[in-house]
Amino acid sequence: MLPKAENQWTWEEAAHLLNRAGFGGNPREIGQLHAMGRYQAVEFLLKPAEPIDFLPAPEWTSPEERAEAARARFAAIRESRMAMKDMSAEAADRKRREIFQKFQQEERRQGLEAQGWWLDRMFRTQAPLREKMTLFWHDHFATSMQKVKEPSLLYGQNVTFREHALGNFKKLTHAMAQNPAMMLYLDLQTSKKGKPNENFAREVMELFTLGQGNYTEEDIRQAARAFTGYDINRFQGTVSHSKRNWDDGEKTFLGQKGKFDGDGIIDVIFQQPQAASYLAMKLWEYFAYENPPQAAVEDLAKTFRDGKFELVPLLREIFLSKEFYSPDCMANQIKSPVQFFIQMLKQLEVPSLPKGYALYVQSQLGQILFAPPNVAGWDWGKAWINTNTLLTRYQISGFLCKGNDSAPSREMGKVKGFGNGLQRMAEAAYAGPDYDALAPRAMREDVETMVDALIQRLFQRTLSGNVRERFIAYASEKKGVVFTNQEVAELLHLMMSTPHYQLT
Numbered sequence: 001m002l003p004k005a006e007n008q009w010t011w012e013e014a015a016h017l018l019n020r021a022g023f024g025g026n027p028r029e030i031g032q033l034h035a036m037g038r039y040q041a042v043e044f045l046l047k048p049a050e051p052i053d054f055l056p057a058p059e060w061t062s063p064e065e066r067a068e069a070a071r072a073r074f075a076a077i078r079e080s081r082m083a084m085k086d087m088s089a090e091a092a093d094r095k096r097r098e099i100f101q102k103f104q105q106e107e108r109r110q111g112l113e114a115q116g117w118w119l120d121r122m123f124r125t126q127a128p129l130r131e132k133m134t135l136f137w138h139d140h141f142a143t144s145m146q147k148v149k150e151p152s153l154l155y156g157q158n159v160t161f162r163e164h165a166l167g168n169f170k171k172l173t174h175a176m177a178q179n180p181a182m183m184l185y186l187d188l189q190t191s192k193k194g195k196p197n198e199n200f201a202r203e204v205m206e207l208f209t210l211g212q213g214n215y216t217e218e219d220i221r222q223a224a225r226a227f228t229g230y231d232i233n234r235f236q237g238t239v240s241h242s243k244r245n246w247d248d249g250e251k252t253f254l255g256q257k258g259k260f261d262g263d264g265i266i267d268v269i270f271q272q273p274q275a276a277s278y279l280a281m282k283l284w285e286y287f288a289y290e291n292p293p294q295a296a297v298e299d300l301a302k303t304f305r306d307g308k309f310e311l312v313p314l315l316r317e318i319f320l321s322k323e324f325y326s327p328d329c330m331a332n333q334i335k336s337p338v339q340f341f342i343q344m345l346k347q348l349e350v351p352s353l354p355k356g357y358a359l360y361v362q363s364q365l366g367q368i369l370f371a372p373p374n375v376a377g378w379d380w381g382k383a384w385i386n387t388n389t390l391l392t393r394y395q396i397s398g399f400l401c402k403g404n405d406s407a408p409s410r411e412m413g414k415v416k417g418f419g420n421g422l423q424r425m426a427e428a429a430y431a432g433p434d435y436d437a438l439a440p441r442a443m444r445e446d447v448e449t450m451v452d453a454l455i456q457r458l459f460q461r462t463l464s465g466n467v468r469e470r471f472i473a474y475a476s477e478k479k480g481v482v483f484t485n486q487e488v489a490e491l492l493h494l495m496m497s498t499p500h501y502q503l504t
Contacts, residue, residue: 002299002321009038009325015460016330019504020287021045021319022128024343027457042319046312048127052162055121057155058113063236066152070235073103110151115362115369116355118158122342123353133165133311134158135338136286138369139377141176141208143185145370150184153237154370157181169279169309170270173208177262178239180232186375189232193247196224203375205269214274215254222251226260270309277301280314287318288329290381296323331461334384335504337365340393343504344400344496347458349437354430357399364392385502397496402489403432435485438492444483447475451491458495471495 005013014034018025022045025033033041059065080099084092125131138161148154157179164172176182177200183189191197201223205215229246232239241261251260254268269275280300284292300314307313318324335343341361345353362368366389372378438457443450451471455463474494478487495501 005322045129050127137161142372142377153181198224222253227262276305337367348433394497401492
């Protein structure tokens with residue numbers, strides 16, 4: 001077990017826990033967590049009281065709406081085929097494109113609505129660790145709208161991630177093996193006896209459970225035989241297993257023999273020692289830092305294995321460890337786009353999520369929910385930052401600090417799927433933060449006091465070098481008879497437009 005941190009902790013350590021195990025918070029929220037004490041704060045995050053369905057889902061996600069939409073779609077295709085019999089080839093092709101364009105527009109609308117709904121959950125939730133783990137699983141078991149094409153299936157998968165977010169890794173892996181979105185993404189529904197598809201069999205070991213080098217190509221072929229015979233009901237969004245299409249022959253997999261089906265293969269995988277260490281290391285890197293010492297990984301893996309792949313004991317050990325609060329860990333992680341945006345909104349105490357602008361932000365910064373780039377998910381860490389994305393972060397922070405006057409309307413129009421309606425919504429729905437709450441009038445009388453308060457709010461740590469002095473000099477230069485709201489906004493923007501603010 002990793003050496004534990006002392007129960008006594010600092011306000012800065014509480015902020016660090018809330019940033020990493022959630023999406024940050026304002027000084028009041030950090031103070032509330034700090035007042036709990038380290039151990040109780042960790043338990044508060046691990047055992048959320050908030051109902052999992054606290055935010056209503058879009059109407060089209062209900063089973064009834066999904067079934068009705070599927071019936072309407074099939075009926076439209078059937079009717080169009082009948083009509084096209086009497087058309088010329090050119091007219092029939094035009095009609096076919098019109099129909100599918102209509103379907104694509106609806107899929108895009110639902111996809112954008114799903115993204116906004118999830119971002120709103122992250123912003124509003126009182127169970128931040130559960131939502132942060134849902135994001136982790138979305139990256140770990142990556143599927144994308146581009147291939148799945150059915151937002152309701154991706155929504156259903158998202159619900160499954162959330163239900164298992166703080167549950168059992170093995171049970172979640174079993175669930176993903178029969179998840180419609182995952183099946184469509186990795187072509188598992190095409191895998192039949194005599195013609196197995198190897199996509200899922202490969203990724204379930206390489207990316208989901210064991211990592212490269214812990215299986216052979218023959219193991220992939222044998223596992224693929226076991227993962228045959230699964231079918232998707234498009235009307236209900238459910239999965240069934242056909243014994244007629246399943247290869248019921250004996251397989252030799254990871255040194256074991258048996259007439260394995262998909263569940264049997266996963267059971268064998270979780271008997272391998274690497275199944276515990278692979279995810280333990282990935283979770284440490286997600287919440288702490290990259291390339292941890294091997295001894296630490298072994299300690300975490302033992303906890304995970306002894307706990308039969310329950311996530312709560314593993315996460316508890318991470319968040320209570322001395323190393324999690326070490327200088328190597330604190331303020332050394334580059335914020336992902338989602339973290340950057342949601343944490344900024346919380347620090348600015350914005351009352352509601354500007355949904356239209358949120359959709360613009362994820363597109364511009366390269367982390368579009370429900371659309372990771374490939375089955376390996378997103379590249380994290382330094383991959384989030386380049387010259388273009390850093391400049392865009394500075395522009396985004398300017399808009400959030402100053403409000404509509406800095407809305408990048410022309411740039412928003414260029415985003416694929418970001419039409420004029422969303423553009424207008426983004427610009428009209430956000431007026432900026434409450435400056436009097438962030439920097440009360442009395443505080444503005446003393447520039448150093450105001451700067452220190454804003455540093456604590458935005459950075460939650462002492463800034464190195466002459467950074468603080470630069471902020472004070474800027475504020476002193478700006479100050480006239482009174483320090484206006486516009487000047488507060490400009491000071492906030494300056495602070496957020498620094499390399500230091502990109503770290504959490």
